[in-house]
Amino acid sequence: MRAFLLLVLLLLPPALARAQQVEPAFAAIASQDYDAMAAGIGELATSGDPRAGAIITALQAGHLYADAAGGLYIRKAEGNFVAADSGAPAMPDEDALKRLRVNNGVRRAVAAALGGLQLFATDPATRRGAAEAVFKSRDAALLPVLDRALAKERDPAVRLAMEQARAAAILTSATAPDAEKLAAVAVIRARGDLDASALLASLPNASPAVATAAHDGVMAIQRVLQLWDMLEGVFYGLSLGSVLLLAAIGLAITFGVMGVINMAHGEMVMIGAYVTFVVQETVRQNAPGLFGVSLVIAVPLAFLCAGLVGIVVERSLIRFLYGRPLETLLATWGLSLVLQQAVRSIFGPTNREVGTPAWMSGAVPLGGLTITLNRLTIIVFAFLVFAALMALLRYTSLGLKMRAVTQNRAMAAAMGIRTPWIDALTFGLGSGVAGMAGVALSQIDNVSPNLGQGYIIDSFMVVVFGGVGNLWGTALGAILLGIVNKFLEPFAGAVLGKIAVLVLVILFIQRRPRGLFPLKGRAAEA
């Protein structure tokens, strides 16, 4: 850190003369008046004062404190303080200290200031981030610094970011000649994303020639982005589809294969989400280092917990109601209310926070797409769960027995299969899969007692649409419904889009009452 500040110092010789006059900037930062703070930060950053970096970084991290007299102190990680002006250890009266809070205006000033300061950092990623920050701040005052940084820069990716930042600064400058501005428009146009289009759409002090070039640039960028939008729609649809698939796949077993109308299916999903919460809390308290894998730990536990609840429910309630769909519907609906209120009594009515591990946060740009990592993970997870379930039904002895019992109960019993036991296990499997869905849904939805309610209707819709009793139909139905929904939403709005999908499904069921892939053969007649 010190080496880099020294470097800044060496690179900014004209600023040295002004280095003594930063006291007003210190006072402004300590003033707690947001406008004055923002101005003070700008002043401090361009003063070339060696203390600027440390002070502004501390402010950003929330480690900068001020006392009543306007003295600034930096709190170190160990909890001790150093005076910001001298860097010497200090023992201020902690009760009189106020942590300096910032608002969005100050935050922008801090980002721009750090951007300017970090253009010479040793780490290329930091330099690139700094260049992006300067690009966003569009501060023409940073042009000379950018020029110096560009002259030294060897990394091509960082160079490109710096050139774009320089172009942005030129475009907002009042004095740059038209030729330079036209070249800058070309650089920004080549960048081609939403930020570029936003910049070109709002050029201050542009001559007619520059304005025309900028307008053409915006049009060109928008044309390309429209194509990407289509692809983005497909990704969104796939992502919604995978969530629907996860929610519905357990139901495809309990309702589709066993024929039990299980209104408490959503509550199994909720139980899975609460298992995730409990696992995360335990990990946080006992082994914070494992936080990154807490979700991986939660998956099998959620499967077991929800599966056990499922088996208990089957043994104590549902087995008495086979063949009586109306009673099953009412009993399981009542059960769903009981489970909700039980969770509400144990965990409280408020939402519980389930954190997102670092590897699932944020997004990666892929061409013109923004792929959010949590959604990507859920898509992969949904297909893994689907594949595992198919394999279980197809290749294991338990799967064989399940298929045998659901296809012809009497014959299976005659062959020596304990059908009541298989019923319980099948119901447990469906519930367990719903529990695993809960782990995934805890990442995108509220972990509250009402979590399951939002998914129960959609799940039934997917299973019926896909064809009752057919897992492939469920998968394809979920993806199709997801994509159709996401393509309708921009035109019709979220509310009408949902209604339209429902109407489409009803019309489809009218034409093909047995869904996309109806079961054929003797099983279908049962």
Place this chain on the structure above:
Amino acid sequence: MDSDGTSLTRRQFGGLGAAALAAATMGVAKFGISSAHAAESGPIKIGILHSLSGTMAISETTLKDVMLMLIEAQNKKGGVLGRKLVPVVVDPASNWPLFAEKARGLLSTDKCAAVFGCWTSVSRKSVLPVFEELNGLLFYPVQYEGQECSRNVVYTGAAPNQQAIPAVDYLMKEDKVERWVLAGTDYVYPRTTNQILEAYLKLKGVAQGDIMINYTPFGHSDWQNIVAQIKQFGSAGKKTAVVSTINGDANVPFYKELGNQGIKATDIPVVAFSVGEEELAGMDTKPLVGHLAAWNYFMSVDTPENKTFIKQWHEFIKNPKRTTNDPMEAHYIGFNMWVNAVKKAGTTDTNAVIDALIGVSVPNLSGGYSTLMGNHHITKPVLIGEIQDDGQFNIVSQTPGLVVAQEWSPYVAETKDLIGDWRAPLSCGNFNVKTGKCGGASK
């Protein structure tokens, strides 16, 4: 009476002490007359009408708890008029028709002197005819869309001009916002608020093309393309902000999506009217730092009154991590107003209390006094807070004085001529100043 002595001396600063004393002595005289037909002895029943199960339990359970705390504390001080207060808790289970049924029970069977309850506007609309028919008294603690002024309701939450409009003003002034996304859940509060905001923005010279309105169903959880749309709308080269009237449960996935798609508060700030400390408690707030909320109270308000209130709450609920929020403060103010009005009237008789309530002034938690105006709304300061990484709000703006509620919006053509004033001689909730008649929208 000892503990009351201090608050009386403080209240004299408000200039109301003398009036209150006079009314109290008059109340004794009145006692003899009205006791003939009203139950004027034995404990006073207070109805608590908040959902303890179903979707709204997440928000309303806390309000039930805060009411129990306030009643318990008042009983320790000797109750009101020397009578104990008894809470009657019912659970309308987030079911709107059930709200009306339970309200009827509270008023006609339990004979509650006052009812504190409701959260959503639709539940309030559902109980309103019951309170008007049976002449009950409802204290409604949540910020709402306005356009209502009933004699039997005391609105202790904010009207739109006490929350939404100051928030928009703040963004216009401080962040130079020129483009607006009005995003809300599809029901009466967001629709009415956005109607008012749209009219207000146009009045301020914002073009139709710079306003995007988006509605989503309750509990909407897939925000991917709406957030992408907002991002795109925000890339037109003008500073853009989102005004969110998104309700309860849908907020968590909405903010998660914002964080994941990398929309920072410094790029496109979101100002929310339904997101408080309680909602943030269920979220990882690090990606949300800098997004805003407008309320009349934040837990982070730095006043001695608030410190005492938070301490009292933590002791009552036996959990030092529980947060306080704006509707809790509204119940705190509403309950104290009711206590003062009953003391002033010397009776719990609804008509007497309603007359006594107007003009009652009690301390709020942000260091001032809130007064109940003739329109049955209270005066409030408006605070704008930015979300911090610890789930609390950093107050970045506060109105210099108290804001008087506009129950009928002056920005909506149908209601711009209406006023409500329940003081004699007007005694009317929707008086049309153009036609000079009570009870009419100007069509």
